[in-house]
Amino acid sequence: MMLNVFWNTLALQGGFGNWGGLVLPLGFLLIFYFIVWVPARRRQKDFQTMVEALKKGDRIVTTGGLYGEIVSVDTSTVILKIADSVKVKIAKSAIGSLEGEGDKGENR
Template identity: 30%
Template sequence: MSFFISDALAAAGTTAAPQADGSFSLIMIAAIFVLFYFMLIRPQNKRAKEHRDLISRLKKGDEIITSGGILAKVVSLDEQYMKISLAEGVEINIQRGAVSTVLPKGTLKSL
């Protein structure tokens, strides 16, 4: 008989936790998306736009660093490719997107 009483007390002691409505979880999902946008997507789009602007401003005679770390001088430009000079008489063709940095004038001579 005593075990029935403990079961009754145990059943009465467990109360259901109040359930939050769906708006709280919707707000949390929206907050995570906003955080994700401002921490990851927006900075990446900004860097991509800066790189596109850098590539579009390239002109003959610019001194550059490629994504492979090669320092060179721009000899000629096409729509997608460019010819760069590594040393006197040494020229190669690369894609315009391979340029990572434009150096100030005279940098190659000072090295």
């Protein structure tokens, strides 16, 4: 009831003045920010923390779907053992998740 009185008073007085047309779009932007951007930044931060904590022996899945065990870690690359005598060098940005985390939906 009080909210209706408030809105009716604003309508009679000319609303929010020149800012009245911006209230709804700004509200949508605020909602969009908390629904989309904040969780995306949190996922990116969690992913970056996971990549920085990688060590020899961790089992990972690449974004291309290769499963393997980390043999060595450099600043921007990882050497991945995908079979007994097969080792490949991949960029850290190509890492999708740790092998067990893909089922939980925690990968990028």
